[in-house]
Amino acid sequence: MTDTAIEAAGLGRQFGRRGKWALFDCTFQLPAGSVCAIAGPNGAGKSTLLALVAGLLVPTEGEVTVFGTNPGAARERLAFVAQDKPLYPQLTIAETLRLGHELNPGRWNAAVAEPIVAGGGLDPHARIRNLSGGQRTRVALALALGKRPELLLLDEPMADLDPLARHQLMGVLMADAAENGTTVVMSSHVVAELEDACDHLLLMGGGRVRLAGPLDDLLAAHVLVTGRAGDLGPHTVVESRTTGRQLTALIRPNGPLDAEWQTSEPTLEELVIAHLRSPAAPELTLTGETGTDADTDTDSDSDSDDTHTDETDADAEEAAK
Numbered sequence: 001m002t003d004t005a006i007e008a009a010g011l012g013r014q015f016g017r018r019g020k021w022a023l024f025d026c027t028f029q030l031p032a033g034s035v036c037a038i039a040g041p042n043g044a045g046k047s048t049l050l051a052l053v054a055g056l057l058v059p060t061e062g063e064v065t066v067f068g069t070n071p072g073a074a075r076e077r078l079a080f081v082a083q084d085k086p087l088y089p090q091l092t093i094a095e096t097l098r099l100g101h102e103l104n105p106g107r108w109n110a111a112v113a114e115p116i117v118a119g120g121g122l123d124p125h126a127r128i129r130n131l132s133g134g135q136r137t138r139v140a141l142a143l144a145l146g147k148r149p150e151l152l153l154l155d156e157p158m159a160d161l162d163p164l165a166r167h168q169l170m171g172v173l174m175a176d177a178a179e180n181g182t183t184v185v186m187s188s189h190v191v192a193e194l195e196d197a198c199d200h201l202l203l204m205g206g207g208r209v210r211l212a213g214p215l216d217d218l219l220a221a222h223v224l225v226t227g228r229a230g231d232l233g234p235h236t237v238v239e240s241r242t243t244g245r246q247l248t249a250l251i252r253p254n255g256p257l258d259a260e261w262q263t264s265e266p267t268l269e270e271l272v273i274a275h276l277r278s279p280a281a282p283e284l285t286l287t288g289e290t291g292t293d294a295d296t297d298t299d300s301d302s303d304s305d306d307t308h309t310d311e312t313d314a315d316a317e318e319a320a321k
């Protein structure tokens with residue numbers, strides 16, 4: 001038994017003949033039972049990280065463990081909804097859920113999976129190939145939750161859902177996670193969507209971890225300051241903008257702030273956007289347990305890895321397992 005759901009140490013992955021690093025030097029810990037948001041710009045390495053944690057990709061360097069073991073050995077305990085939602089197109093929805101049952105003997109819970117499908121008014125006899133993108137997402141989420149995973153990995157799960165479906169399925173996901181203590185890791189570009197749901201944040205950029213830790217601690221480590229343009233002295237400036245004589249900056253205070261600054265705690269959106277605008281800002285990893293932190297300054301290749309990009313029957317089988 002371990003209290004850590006995911007531990008990555010120096011994790012990295014290269015792709016293609018030119019060996020481009022999609023992810024490198026990735027080190028973080030996620031406590032079991034957390035709901036973690038993964039944010040970051042396109043190409044930041046979010047999907048690569050999720051595929052490594054799911055055991056669908058092998059690291060080029062470093063290591064990742066899931067519940068203290070390698071991801072392959074933890075396969076039964078995790079479910080992964082990949083960005084392209086691989087499912088068998090020729091099966092019906094009912095056959096897909098039956099396959100989920102057969103591939104997860106002793107774990108499968110139809111009472112969780114079936115209402116998710118029914119909630120979208122889907123005909124169980126409809127074939128996957130005839131479903132819309134959002135309808136396929138609903139089936140993929142039903143398959144993942146029906147498996148009763150201890151770790152649920154979701155790569156932009158809500159991207160093709162309408163606002164009502166998004167709201168309803170997010171509610172189902174969070175209620176289910178709270179009831180069962182499921183660890184959830186979810187990437188999204190809609191930061192507002194993550195704010196209410198998540199208690200941990202992993203902000204990626206350029207293949208690296210930029211911010212990692214409990215969300216409240218990360219927010220508390222930053223201050224938005226406004227005042228007459230002046231010296232921010234010993235503080236770490238993540239991003240600053242000047243309008244006339246007025247300066248607005250997101251900083252990490254190193255000591256007391258001069259009383260002349262107006263200060264407030266940033267929202268998640270302000271924190272993420274400031275870091276996205278300033279890719280060279282120092283990284284920050286906080287660990288809730290110890291309260292310690294590490295604050296460090298610090299061509300696309302078309303050769304593809306089939307495991308990661310192609311919608312194959314193997315991917316569909318992975319999704320059902």
Ligand SMILES: Nc1ncnc2c1ncn2[C@@H]1O[C@H](COP(=O)(O)OP(=O)(O)OP(=O)(O)O)[C@@H](O)[C@H]1O
Nearest residue numbers: 015022041042043044045046047048303304305308
């Ligand atoms: N199979 C692959 N073959 C070659 N390069 C790849 C492959 N998969 C990812 N990459 C590259 O690795 C980098 C990270 O990609 P990844 O899909 O992990 O980013 P992401 O943060 O999920 O992006 P997005 O927000 O657009 O989904 C990108 O530069 C991408 O081109």
